[in-house]
Amino acid sequence: MxxxxxxxxxxxxxxxxxxxxxxxxxxxxxxxxxxxxxxxxxxxxxxxxxxxxxxxxxxxxxxxxxxxxxxxxxxxxxxxxxxxxxxxxxxxxxxxxxxxxxxxxxxxxxxxxxxxxxxxxxxxxxxxxxxxxxxxxxxxxxxxKPPMEAMFVQELPNGSGPINDPREETPTPLAQLTEEMEKIMLNEEHPDRCVKIGTTLNPHLRMQFIDFLRHHAEVFTWSYDDMPGISPEVISHKLSISPAYKPIKQKCRSYDAERYEALHTEVDKLKAIGFIREATYPVWLANSVMVRKAKGGW
Structure with a gap:
């Protein structure tokens, strides 16, 4: 204003x-x-x-x-x-x-x-x-104007001279700030399970880092089977719905064959590891929403 x-x-x-x-x-x-x-x-x-x-x-x-x-x-x-x-x-x-x-x-x-x-x-x-x-x-x-122009040269408290003016420093190009990455296989039995690390590490530190990642490979998840879940005694989620609102069942939405196949495949994966279970008589119901992934699939 x-x-x-x-x-x-x-x-x-x-x-x-x-x-x-x-x-x-x-x-x-x-x-x-x-x-x-x-x-x-x-x-x-x-x-x-x-x-x-x-x-x-x-x-x-x-x-x-x-x-x-x-x-x-x-x-x-x-x-x-x-x-x-x-x-x-x-x-x-x-x-x-x-x-x-x-x-x-x-x-x-x-x-x-x-x-x-x-x-x-x-x-x-x-x-x-x-x-x-x-x-x-x-x-x-x-x-x-350069982004640091608002800063000024100031005298040091001990009188040893001025602080370096940041405007005199040459900015580093963005391309030089982007580090190249290399893929590291964590388990020879599963060659597709790889992580990326930087290429600028010195050889000794690089080997230590790779050994550390392979030793703690269990912290990475590659499928639903790698996520057994948390006991409800520890934590559980609940929908806080106001009792003043009446539950509504949406009209069943129809999908094409490709979406149905992807939907059934995903549901079977979740049911097999106990992530979800079937509710025979739901008091409310919402349709699943299928979204195309950028690299293919749903």
């Missing part, structure tokens, strides 16, 4: 209302245009953690008056703003501290934010055109 507010007697547009931000942010270009003297800036400020997990070092912080609303239904508070040097489509981001201070209630659907004032409920509407413009500008910035 993009609005216009009055900050330090300046009419400021492109102000983003962000409930997810724990701080108020004013960007360096907008702060300089206000002409506020540098003596009001508090330089002792800790780094800011962005949503992407990057550490951003603010220029400083400053307490400014911010007013919402128009005419007689206006409310104003003093709140702290972090000054951030970062190219962006917005001038200011108003976070939870200011919104809580004015007891604001936002309706994104109506593009409306309301708040109590001395003369009744005040309101301010979002600027949809500005929101679209900011969104388009943000997309262009992402397309033209």
């Amino acid at each position: 993009i609005i216009r507010v009055e900050i330090a007697n300046h009419d400021v547009g492109r102000v983003l209302i962000d409930n997810g931000s724990s701080v108020n942010i004013i960007f360096d270009d907008a702060f300089k245009d206000m002409g506020i003297v540098d003596s009001h800036i508090n330089r002792q400020i800790t780094p800011l953690l962005s949503l992407s997990g990057d550490l951003v070092q603010p220029v400083g912080s400053v307490s400014l008056p911010i007013a919402f609303g128009v005419a007689h239904r206006k409310t104003m508070i003093y709140d702290k703003f972090l000054i951030i040097y970062c190219p962006t489509a917005y001038n200011v981001i108003v976070g939870r501290t200011a919104l809580t201070g004015i007891k604001a209630h936002k309706s994104p659907h109506m593009l409306l934010m309301k708040f109590p004032t001395c003369n009744g409920t005040g309101g301010i509407r979002g600027d949809q055109l500005s929101a679209q413009t900011c969104y388009a500008t943000a997309l262009k910035s992402v397309a033209c």
Whole structure:
């Protein structure tokens, strides 16, 4: 939601209302245009953690008056703003501290934010055109700039020099991050039962890993027979159906010969190992749904 507010007697547009931000942010270009003297800036400020997990070092912080609303239904508070040097489509981001201070209630659907004032409920509407413009500008910035540009070089606490700028690092192509795999047979009696491991392991570790997999081959399942199930004394499942709803039997659906054959084959497998049993007089009934597999079969 993009609005216009009055900050330090300046009419400021492109102000983003962000409930997810724990701080108020004013960007360096907008702060300089206000002409506020540098003596009001508090330089002792800790780094800011962005949503992407990057550490951003603010220029400083400053307490400014911010007013919402128009005419007689206006409310104003003093709140702290972090000054951030970062190219962006917005001038200011108003976070939870200011919104809580004015007891604001936002309706994104109506593009409306309301708040109590001395003369009744005040309101301010979002600027949809500005929101679209900011969104388009943000997309262009992402397309033209490296993903780590928001991070800055910071001095180490012990004065040993600057932290390496991640923008100077050469990104690794995605193709190099994909490791080739090789198939390993777990049991010579069943050559079709294979698992895949990476090819970059050193020979000694590779042999240890293969021996480990073959020693614990029983943890892999290749058919229904390898899954004997869990005793109902340990855990059981139950359909929680409201007694207020009447059970319904669906009309029996007809299938073609291929689906019937696949259906019977699957049911026979489940019955043979005791996964399912026949219910002679069900109080409710739903048709089975047959879905074609990507590699064939049902």
